[in-house]
Amino acid sequence: MTIIFKEETFHDDFTFRNSPEAVKRFPFPFPEDSYMYSVNLEPHKSYRPGSVYERTFDVDEHYVSEMRDRARVLAEDPLRCQSLPHMTLAGWDLLELIMTSKAEEYPELFELRRDGAKWHWINRPLGIEQKFTFLDETTLPYGPMEYITRQTQGDFAVLDQRDDNLWMDAGMVTTQADWSLDFDIGMNFFEWHAPVPKAHEMGIFQRALKFLLNVQQGSPARRLNWTMTVNPLLDTSPENYHKWGVMKKDLTLENMGQMMHLRVELQTFFRLPRSNALVFPIRCYLIKLDELVTVPKWARRFHRVIRDLPAELATYKGFITNRPKIVEWLSRYDDGAATSPGIWPD
Amino acid sequence: MLEGSIPSRPVYGVLEIRPGRLHLMVADAEGAQAILDLAASAPSDFFAGAHIIYLPKKSGDKFVARLERLAPAQLYVGPSYEAALPRLRRVLAGAHMGLQVYLAGTEGLMGQAMFEATQAGIPHSAIQTEHRGSTVRRVQCVHCKGITEDVTHDPFRCAHCGLHLFVRDHYSRRIAAFQGVRIDAEDPGNIPESVERFR
Numbered sequence: 001m002t003i004i005f006k007e008e009t010f011h012d013d014f015t016f017r018n019s020p021e022a023v024k025r026f027p028f029p030f031p032e033d034s035y036m037y038s039v040n041l042e043p044h045k046s047y048r049p050g051s052v053y054e055r056t057f058d059v060d061e062h063y064v065s066e067m068r069d070r071a072r073v074l075a076e077d078p079l080r081c082q083s084l085p086h087m088t089l090a091g092w093d094l095l096e097l098i099m100t101s102k103a104e105e106y107p108e109l110f111e112l113r114r115d116g117a118k119w120h121w122i123n124r125p126l127g128i129e130q131k132f133t134f135l136d137e138t139t140l141p142y143g144p145m146e147y148i149t150r151q152t153q154g155d156f157a158v159l160d161q162r163d164d165n166l167w168m169d170a171g172m173v174t175t176q177a178d179w180s181l182d183f184d185i186g187m188n189f190f191e192w193h194a195p196v197p198k199a200h201e202m203g204i205f206q207r208a209l210k211f212l213l214n215v216q217q218g219s220p221a222r223r224l225n226w227t228m229t230v231n232p233l234l235d236t237s238p239e240n241y242h243k244w245g246v247m248k249k250d251l252t253l254e255n256m257g258q259m260m261h262l263r264v265e266l267q268t269f270f271r272l273p274r275s276n277a278l279v280f281p282i283r284c285y286l287i288k289l290d291e292l293v294t295v296p297k298w299a300r301r302f303h304r305v306i307r308d309l310p311a312e313l314a315t316y317k318g319f320i321t322n323r324p325k326i327v328e329w330l331s332r333y334d335d336g337a338a339t340s341p342g343i344w345p346d
Numbered sequence: 347m348l349e350g351s352i353p354s355r356p357v358y359g360v361l362e363i364r365p366g367r368l369h370l371m372v373a374d375a376e377g378a379q380a381i382l383d384l385a386a387s388a389p390s391d392f393f394a395g396a397h398i399i400y401l402p403k404k405s406g407d408k409f410v411a412r413l414e415r416l417a418p419a420q421l422y423v424g425p426s427y428e429a430a431l432p433r434l435r436r437v438l439a440g441a442h443m444g445l446q447v448y449l450a451g452t453e454g455l456m457g458q459a460m461f462e463a464t465q466a467g468i469p470h471s472a473i474q475t476e477h478r479g480s481t482v483r484r485v486q487c488v489h490c491k492g493i494t495e496d497v498t499h500d501p502f503r504c505a506h507c508g509l510h511l512f513v514r515d516h517y518s519r520r521i522a523a524f525q526g527v528r529i530d531a532e533d534p535g536n537i538p539e540s541v542e543r544f545r
C-alpha cells in the first residue's frame with residue numbers, strides 16, 4: 001500500500017479534492033434513509049481492508065496537507081491547543097498510543113525505536129526525525145500532546161475522568177464543526193454538550209457518558225457524527241465564523257456540487273494507561289456533493305435524509321437556510337428506488 | 347430566579363450558615379440583601395469571623411450602613427470587581443482549613459469569584475452561591491475573546507472589536523461568561539433590532 005500525498009489547500013483557493021479511491025472509502029454515515037440522534041457506539045475494531053476503520057489512526061492522501069493546515073491555524077490562534085497542568089501525563093500516554101500504532105500499522109511511513117526511555121521517532125511523510133526521552137518534556141519542541149497531534153489528522157479532546165464525569169481538560173482543535181476549545185476547556189460532559197438540541201431530553205448523553213466511563217484500555221470504541229460545510233474548510237471554528245459564515249451565501253444550484261460538502265467525523269474513544277484519561281480523536285472527512293453522487297446508493301439516501309431531517313437539527317447543523325436548494329439539487333439523483341441496508345456502496 | 351435551563355450554567359442556591367473558622371462573603375449590588383437575610387439566622391458571634399467584600403455598583407449606599415451594623419471583622423466596600431480582585435486573591439491565598447465562601451449577587455460576580463476560589467484550592471463543598479438582583483450577562487466575544495460586562499441587550503456590540511453579537515445560551519464557568527457570536531456573519535449588515543433581554 002502506497003499513499004500518494006496530495007498538495008492541496010483548505011482555505012482561500014480551496015484546491016482540496018478526493019481521488020476516486022478516497023471517495024470509495026469515505027465513511028458515509030447513514031445506514032438507513034433517515035437520521036436521528038442515537039447512542040451510536042460500537043467497538044473500534046479493524047475491519048474491511050482499505051476502509052477508514054482498518055487502522056487505529058487512519059492516514060490518507062490528505063495527511064500532509066491537513067498537517068500544514070493545522071500549523072497555519074495554530075500560528076494564527078495558539079488557543080486552539082491547550083492543556084491544563086494536570087494533563088501532561090495524559091499527553092505522554094497519547095503520544096505513546098499514536099507513535100506505537102502508527103509505527104506498527106504503517107511501517108513504510110513511521111518508525112519508532114525504543115531503548116528504555118530513549119525514543120527515536122521517524123515520520124517520513126512530514127520529514128521529521130526526533131530523538132527524545134519519554135516523559136521528559138524538555139526533550140521535545142512542544143508539550144507531548146501538541147507534538148504528536150501536529151503530526152496526526154483529526155482533532156483531539158483529552159478528558160480527565162473524576163467524580164463520575166469526564167472533563168475536557170486538554171485538546172488540539174483546528175478542524176472542528178463550530179465549537180470552541182478555548183470556551184469549553186474545563187467543562188464536563190453535560191456542560192460542553194449544552195448547545196445540542198433534543199439529545200439531552202432523549203437521555204442520550206446520560207447513556208453515552210455511562211458507556212464512556214467504562215471504556216477499558218485496549219478496547220476502544222467509535223461513532224460517526226456529521227454536518228455540512230460550504231467549501232472544504234477544515235477550520236469551521238466559532239472563532240472564525242465571521243469569516244466563513246458569509247460563504248454560505250454564495251451557494252447556488254450551479255456551484256452546489258463543488259462547493260457543498262458532507263462533513264463526517266469518525267470519533268473514537270481510547271482509555272489511556274498511566275493517566276486513566278480518555279482520549280477522543282475526532283477525525284474529519286470531507287466529500288464534495290459531486291463526489292458523493294458518484295455512488296448511486298449514497299446519492300438517493302442522502303437526498304432523503306436531508307429532506308426529512310427535523311428542522312431543529314438542520315438549524316443546529318447550520319444549513320437550514322440552504323436546505324431547500326440542497327434538496328432540490330440532490331433530488332435529481334434520487335429516482336425513488338429502494339436502498340440496501342448499511343453504509344457501503346452496492 | 348434566572349429563567350431557562352442551560353446544562354452548562356451553574357445552579358444557584360440560597361445561602362445558609364455553615365460552621366467554619368472564617369466566613370468570606372463576596373457580594374455585589376442586591377447581593378447584600380442575601381447577606382442580610384443570612385444574618386437573621388446567624389449565631390451572635392458569627393460575623394466576628396466574617397470578611398465581607400462588597401461592590402455596591404448601582405445600589406449606591408443603600409445597603410452599606412446595614413452591612414456595617416452586622417459588625418463583621420472586616421468590611422471592604424469597593425468600586426469594582428477588578429479593584430477588589432487583589433484583595434480577594436490575598437484573602438484566598440491566606441485561607442486555611444475551615445474557610446467558608448458565600449457569593450451573592452449577579453452571575454458575573456459569582457462566576458468570577460467562584461473561579462478564583464476554586465483556583466485557590468477551596469473545595470466546591472465550601473462555596474455557596476445565591477443569585478440576587480440583575481440578570482445582566484457577562485459575555486465573551488468568541489471572535490476577539492474580549493469580555494463585555496453587564497450586557498442587557500441582544501444583539502449587542504462587542505466592547506472590544508465592535509462586532510454585533512448575539513448571546514448564545516452556552517456558559518463557561520472558567521471564563522464566568524456566556525458566549526457572544528457575530529449575528530450577521532452569514533449576511534453582513536443584516537442586524538436585527540436589539541431588544542432588552544436581561545435587566
Ligand code: HEM
Nearest residue numbers: 037038039040157179192193195196199204208226227280
Ligand atoms: C467524550 C467524548 C466527547 C466529546 C469531547 C464530545 C464533544 C462534543 C462537542 C464539543 C460538541 C459540540 C457542542 C456545541 O455545539 O458546542 C458535540 C456535539 C454532539 N455530541 Fe459529543 N462529544 C463526546 C462524546 C459524545 C458521545 C459518546 C455521543 C453519543 C451519542 C455524543 C453526541 C453528540 C451529539 C449528538 C452532538 C451534536 C452533533 C450534531 O448534531 O452535529 N458525543 N460533542
